[in-house]
Amino acid sequence: MxxxxxxxxxxxxxxxxxxxxxxxxxxxxxxxxxxxxxxxxxxxxxxxxxxxxxxxxxxxxxxxxxxxxxxxxxxxxxxxxxxxxxxxxxxxxxxxxxxxxxxxxxxxxxxxxxGTIKARGGVYEVLVYAEELALREGLIGQGIGYDALSSEEAKSLFSQHTLLVGSTGNLGFSVGVIGRALGFKVEVHMSSDAKAWKKARLRDIGAKVIEHDADYSMAVAGARASASKRGACHFIDDENSRLxxxxxxxxxxxxxxxxxxxxxxxxxxxxxxxxxxxxxxxxxxxxxxxxxxxxxxxxxxxxxxxxxxxxxxxxxxxxxxxxxxxxxxxxxxxxxxxxxxxxxxxxxxxxxxxxxxxxxxxxxxxxxxxxxxxxxxxxxxxxxxxxxxxxxxxxxxxxxxxxxxxxxxxxxxxxxxxxxxxxxxxxxxxxxxxxx
Incomplete structure (x- = not known):
């Protein structure tokens, strides 16, 4: 309906x-x-x-x-x-x-x-952004399947772009896992509530972690501000994202x-x-x-x-x-x-x-x-x-x-x-x- x-x-x-x-x-x-x-x-x-x-x-x-x-x-x-x-x-x-x-x-x-529900949202939004970039560059469509997004050509394209997100831990990890697998740079702004091990596992997969001595809302604001100052990036807005x-x-x-x-x-x-x-x-x-x-x-x-x-x-x-x-x-x-x-x-x-x-x-x-x-x-x-x-x-x-x-x-x-x-x-x- x-x-x-x-x-x-x-x-x-x-x-x-x-x-x-x-x-x-x-x-x-x-x-x-x-x-x-x-x-x-x-x-x-x-x-x-x-x-x-x-x-x-x-x-x-x-x-x-x-x-x-x-x-x-x-x-x-x-x-x-x-x-x-x-x-x-x-x-x-x-x-x-x-x-x-x-x-x-x-x-x-x-x-x-x-291992978290955040994969359903975070992975999805990163995939949508990758789809937009790949369609723009002709890497998918016209008989070319979406598995082509795992190619070196696709990774070269995605490596020119940064994903940014504010998180207490699980959304950031979901964005980091799919983002790094596709070749994106990933920047995760984490709140004071975030556990040390959640920060460590993000760094282990090659994501950049920005720590905030403040709550979740301030971490999101930090990611939003960082995204506003750069091009070739996508801010995943946990507060306002329809995706x-x-x-x-x-x-x-x-x-x-x-x-x-x-x-x-x-x-x-x-x-x-x-x-x-x-x-x-x-x-x-x-x-x-x-x-x-x-x-x-x-x-x-x-x-x-x-x-x-x-x-x-x-x-x-x-x-x-x-x-x-x-x-x-x-x-x-x-x-x-x-x-x-x-x-x-x-x-x-x-x-x-x-x-x-x-x-x-x-x-x-x-x-x-x-x-x-x-x-x-x-x-x-x-x-x-x-x-x-x-x-x-x-x-x-x-x-x-x-x-x-x-x-x-x-x-x-x-x-x-x-x-x-x-x-x-x-x-x-x-x-x-x-x-x-």
């Missing part, structure tokens, strides 16, 4: 504004008062559903190139996706508080190339295929709830947009944020007329979930998903470590703290639905976002924290 901006999203402030629990740094579930029936929601936002399938088509065109560049996706013929894993009945009951039947894990912590958004959105088609292949019913009488870790918002926003386009009101999309960094919650709750930050509400943006340590949400995403997202849940760092430990010990799932956030949000969300007399989902899906490439010594530190 196409979209239009003729009916703008509702912008007045909801009566509850930002809940007191959020201001106090306490875990909470905020049910979105701006949510509309899906058919109305897509008429109220600017982005177009047709772009989801367009992104999926582009991923298919690039598959031969990815298979050529990366051995770990050759068996899948260049397709980047992750498995949909079941949890044991016992663990599912713990996750849901025994309020839902099934818990599944969309395992992007094990995504090929990067990132739709690169992520194509993942909804993959999940929909897996759900149907598993014989899971998805209907308004048997809804599915999907829990999406949220930083600046691009990944969960794109995925939610795609899922709502496919399943409509039969899917519930819940964003999950740390109690210190609920940037999307405060943005949606206060309205979308102006950008707000968590600092305005007395919060410090200090969290062990470095991938979610973002003080200000993407306004592009906030405006695009305001009528679509069902709820935003905030969770404590303690709960993240607890679930990292439980999932490793009982299911062998290796996560970094931010990737465990969805599990911490399931039971509070279901309890909130029950209190409101709303229909409970029959299936809950926690989307994991990183962890399989966590170095062993770093993972041991996380597990030690989980045991305290």
């Amino acid at each position: 196409g979209l239009s901006s003729q009916n703008p999203v509702q912008t007045q402030h909801p009566s509850e504004d930002v809940p007191d629990q959020v201001r106090a740094g306490e875990p909470t579930v905020w049910f979105n008062p701006f949510r509309l029936p899906t058919s109305q929601a897509f008429e109220a936002v600017e982005l177009q559903v047709v772009e989801v399938e367009a992104a999926a088509d582009r991923w298919r065109r690039f598959a031969p190139l990815l298979a050529c560049l990366f051995p770990d996706v050759r068996e899948t013929e260049g397709r980047i996706d992750s498995p949909l894993l079941p949890l044991s009945n016992e663990l599912s009951e713990r996750v849901t508080g025994d309020l839902s039947d099934t818990v599944l894990v969309k395992a992007d912590h094990a995504l090929p190339l990067t 990132l958004f739709f690169g992520y959105s194509a993942a909804a088609l993959d999940l929909a295929f897996q759900i149907r292949s598993a014989g899971i019913e998805v209907s308004e009488t048997s809804p599915v709830a999907v829990f999406l870790p949220c930083g600046v918002g691009g990944a969960p926003g794109g995925v939610a947009f795609g899922l709502k386009a496919i399943f409509g009101d039969a899917v519930q999309c819940i964003f999950v944020e740390p109690i210190a960094s609920p940037c999307m919650l405060v943005q949606l709750a206060t309205g979308i007329e102006r950008a707000v930050s968590v600092y305005e509400f007395g919060l410090d943006n200090e969290t062990a979930a470095d991938g979610l340590a973002v003080p200000q949400a993407s306004m592009l995403v906030a405006r695009s998903i305001q009528p679509l997202v069902d709820a935003v849940a905030t969770v404590s760092d303690h709960s993240l470590f607890s679930w990292v430990g439980a999932l490793w010990e009982e299911a062998g799932i290796r996560l970094e703290p931010s990737a465990a956030s969805g599990f911490a949000a399931v039971a509070p969300y279901l309890r909130g639905l029950k209190m409101r007399g709303a229909r409970l989902p029959t299936t809950c899906i926690a989307w994991t976002t990183g962890g399989s490439k966590l170095p062993s010594d770093e993972f041991e530190k996380v597990l030690a924290q989980a045991r305290t």
Whole structure:
């Protein structure tokens, strides 16, 4: 279905504004008062559903190139996706508080190339930029396949260009992996939250790392400023990029295929709830947009944020007329979930998903470590703290639905976002924290 901006999203402030629990740094579930029936929601936002399938088509065109560049996706013929894993009945009951039947894990912590959901956006945008340059120079098209972008001629072209991005770690790595494989120069501006090992692995693949003694928003600003001073470059703007958004959105088609292949019913009488870790918002926003386009009101999309960094919650709750930050509400943006340590949400995403997202849940760092430990010990799932956030949000969300007399989902899906490439010594530190 196409979209239009003729009916703008509702912008007045909801009566509850930002809940007191959020201001106090306490875990909470905020049910979105701006949510509309899906058919109305897509008429109220600017982005177009047709772009989801367009992104999926582009991923298919690039598959031969990815298979050529990366051995770990050759068996899948260049397709980047992750498995949909079941949890044991016992663990599912713990996750849901025994309020839902099934818990599944969309395992992007094990995504090929990067071990993080950011590959879906970061890799995609770099590929689009490479496509533009190659088409301009006649390196692809007219019977020349996209695997030609791995040639020395293509690498010579790309080596004249620089990719710039601001990151807490995972997006930068995704851009670095594909960028360096194609021959681009890569400059990653990293926030004070970024882990030392994430900086080291970027340097190891030949990326230039610029360290900022400031938060994520300032790292993005630094990358933006650096890009403005040079030619032959492409700035990947995590706060405003439609390419990132739709690169992520194509993942909804993959999940929909897996759900149907598993014989899971998805209907308004048997809804599915999907829990999406949220930083600046691009990944969960794109995925939610795609899922709502496919399943409509039969899917519930819940964003999950740390109690210190609920940037999307405060943005949606206060309205979308102006950008707000968590600092305005007395919060410090200090969290062990470095991938979610973002003080200000993407306004592009906030405006695009305001009528679509069902709820935003905030969770404590303690709960993240607890679930990292439980999932490793009982299911062998290796996560970094931010990737465990969805599990911490399931039971509070279901309890909130029950209190409101709303229909409970029959299936809950926690989307994991990183962890399989966590170095062993770093993972041991996380597990030690989980045991305290």
